[in-house]
Amino acid sequence: xxxxxxxxxxxxxxxxxxxxxxxxxxxxxxxxxxxxxxxxxxxxxxxxxxxxxxxxxxxxxxxxxxxxxxxxxxxxxxxxxxxxxxxxxxxxxxxxxxxxxxxxxxxxxxx
Amino acid sequence: xxxxxxxxxxxxxxxxxxxxxxxxxxxxxxxxxxxxxxxxxxxxxxxxxxxxxxxxxxxxxxxxxxxxxxxxxxxxxxxxxxxxxxxxxxxxxxxxxxxxxxxxxxxxxxxxxxxxx
Numbered sequence: 001x002x003x004x005x006x007x008x009x010x011x012x013x014x015x016x017x018x019x020x021x022x023x024x025x026x027x028x029x030x031x032x033x034x035x036x037x038x039x040x041x042x043x044x045x046x047x048x049x050x051x052x053x054x055x056x057x058x059x060x061x062x063x064x065x066x067x068x069x070x071x072x073x074x075x076x077x078x079x080x081x082x083x084x085x086x087x088x089x090x091x092x093x094x095x096x097x098x099x100x101x102x103x104x105x106x107x108x109x110x111x
Numbered sequence: 112x113x114x115x116x117x118x119x120x121x122x123x124x125x126x127x128x129x130x131x132x133x134x135x136x137x138x139x140x141x142x143x144x145x146x147x148x149x150x151x152x153x154x155x156x157x158x159x160x161x162x163x164x165x166x167x168x169x170x171x172x173x174x175x176x177x178x179x180x181x182x183x184x185x186x187x188x189x190x191x192x193x194x195x196x197x198x199x200x201x202x203x204x205x206x207x208x209x210x211x212x213x214x215x216x217x218x219x220x221x222x223x224x225x226x227x228x
Binding site for chain 2: 036038041042043044045046049085087096098099100101102103104
């Protein structure tokens with residue numbers, strides 16, 4: 001799997017948009033960008049994924065640069081419950097492909 | 112979305128005993144499941160890949176004789192920590208791949224907190 005680089009921590013004011021960056025400069029053409037988050041003492045939760053187009057779902061938006069070397073996860077209106085560690089991962093989308101976690105970004109939503 | 116459960120959610124055991132943790136995919140079949148371990152304030156570390164009907168594949172540095180993995184059916188994988196010691200105390204998390212309907216997403220269980228005294 002390609003490596004990803006994320007800032008170790010970020011703060012965001014409650015109600016504001018949280019923009020979490022991720023660099024994946026060595027991503028291969030068949031690798032997807034995935035985002036997961038882990039709230040303290042829980043299992044990781046899938047958020048969103050994309051290949052090259054921007055994606056949006058009920059939780060977040062994913063913006064992938066045209067060269068695919070970086071992406072941004074956007075939580076449009078952060079709440080206190082969004083405080084978690086966010087992991088950006090690139091992987092081939094097969095049933096046997098591992099998800100390898102880096103250190104992630106610890107997001108703190110401030111009241 | 113697909114649901115993965117783990118049992119027990121937490122367990123305390125004495126040093127030298129063995130502990131079994133179950134991982135179940137509740138509403139889908141998973142030919143591949145994964146086991147992770149997470150120490151406090153650290154990221155998840157992949158321990159092994161569990162394949163239904165075949166031997167598990169362990170990551171480098173993980174003792175296969177200590178962490179026994181059995182994937183007996185398409186909905187159940189078990190991790191047995193044999194002769195547990197205090198340094199095995201950790202948060203163990205499993206995940207399973209759902210390939211239903213052309214989607215291939217990996218869903219994670221809620222984790223099992225193991226404390227060895």
